[in-house]
Amino acid sequence: MAGPLEGLKVLDIATIIAAPLAATLLADYGAEVLKIEMPGQGDGLRSFPPLKDGKPLWWKAANRNKKFATLDLRTPEGLALFKKMLPRFDVLIENFRPGTLDRWGLSKEVLWSIQPRLVILRATAFGQDGPYSDRPGFARIFEAMGGLTYITGEADGEPTHPGYPIGDSIGGLFGALGVLAALWKRARDPDAPGEEIDLALTEAVFRLLDVLPIEFDQLGFVRNRIGNANGYSAPAAVFRTKDDRWVTLAGSTNALYAAHCRAIGRPDLIEDSRFSGNDRRVKHAGELNEIFSAWCAEHTLEEVLAKFTAAQGTIAPIYSIDQIATDPQGSAREMIARVPDRDFGSVAMANVVPRFTVDPAQLRHSAGDVGQDNREVYQHWLGLSEQQVEQLAQKKVI
DSSP, rough: OOTTTTOOOEEEEHHHHHHHHHHHHHHHHTTTEEEEOOTTTOSGGGGGEEETTTTHHHHHHHTTEEEEEEETSHHHHHHHHHHHHHGGOOOOEEETTTTHHHTTTOOOHHHHHHOOOOOEEESSSOSSSSSSTOOOHHHHHHHHTTTTTTTHHHSSSSSOOOSSSSSHHHHHHHHHHHHHHHHHHHHHOTOOOOOEEEEEEEHHHHHOOOOHHHHHHHOOOOOOOOOOOOOOOSSSSEEEESSSSSEEEEEHHHHHHHHHHHHHTTGGGGOOGGSSHHHHHHTTHHHHHHHHOOOHHHHHHHHHHHHHHHHTTTTOOOHHHHHHHHOHHHHHHHHHEEEETTTTTTEEEEEOSOOSSSOOOOOOOOOOOOTOOOOIIIIIIIIIOOHHHHHOOOOOOO
16 A cells, blocks of 8 residues: 555445545545445446446446455345444445435444544435435436536537536545545544535535636626637637647637737737737637637648647647547656556556655556455454355355
8 A cells, every 4th residue: 555545444335436436536545445335246337338358447447446345234244244344444435315324224323333433425416405315316417407517518509418427526526525624633633523524416516616606696697508619718719720630729818818829920919909808808709719710720730739839828639538648748647557457467547646746646456346355354354254254145245
């Protein structure tokens, strides 16, 4: 183990993406994470495509750096085993509907009677209370009701979801952040009690859309879709190059605007009164974007990037994964790293973010098979005999 969270022990009984991602991030930073799954098929994410030779690739990345055990908490034997292992852990992460653990005999009062300092992260679609609290949810629900989908897409088109469940990823980030905030209090005060964190994943998406509530409150403004235009700077859009590639341009300061004008050989635009400040440029964004779009269409991607680099402008190619994998900056920083994998020898994954200089975190291995660490957990940790473990497996308790 290595990283700033070395020594922290996390019990992950959550499923699919958002809450397990919070545990994965903690594991990336060095925490020891045990993921508990139902005996049999395990977490539903194991059935998500893409698959290779019947093995789930998404699973391998989403639950990397963890140990894996099986346990049915709904059985008396499973409940007893869970209570026996709980004192070992500092954090419990779950995403069942509100009240589920209580019905199984694991209310927060019971959990804290066993482990008084336990930090409990509860991740649900809408939170532990309110009229929607019992509703199920997935990333598209969070994105839709959190306001993200409505403002995404072309101005005259339909609301658009990202091509990836970003609502889950946002929730996972807030989950890990909440856990770390709770742990800091316990680091300061050895006598601090446990904490319960109520993470509503829809609220997590909404939290990132900073400006929506204040502009609606103060201006009555309802933000709408504007495609690839930019509501707060210009020129700013996505442009096609002569060789049918794509670039994105951004930058709100006068200095950057001047650099962009020099890059396309139009210094005259710098002194044009219509564009003399960012607010004026935004009012005339359509005109500016047309000028820059026409220029990009007459040049190849390589030419566009060379001109803007020379002028110190802020333009970027829009990368697909194959381009990310071969980009020299990404290679120098090892944005993609290879990790050991039981099925394929090694596999590529996004590296740990952010980097720690003094106490670096690391990728250790991809996610494993259902219950692959049962022997370590139940025999070595809890002291059960091999015969007892086999009997529990036959009864499908583990």
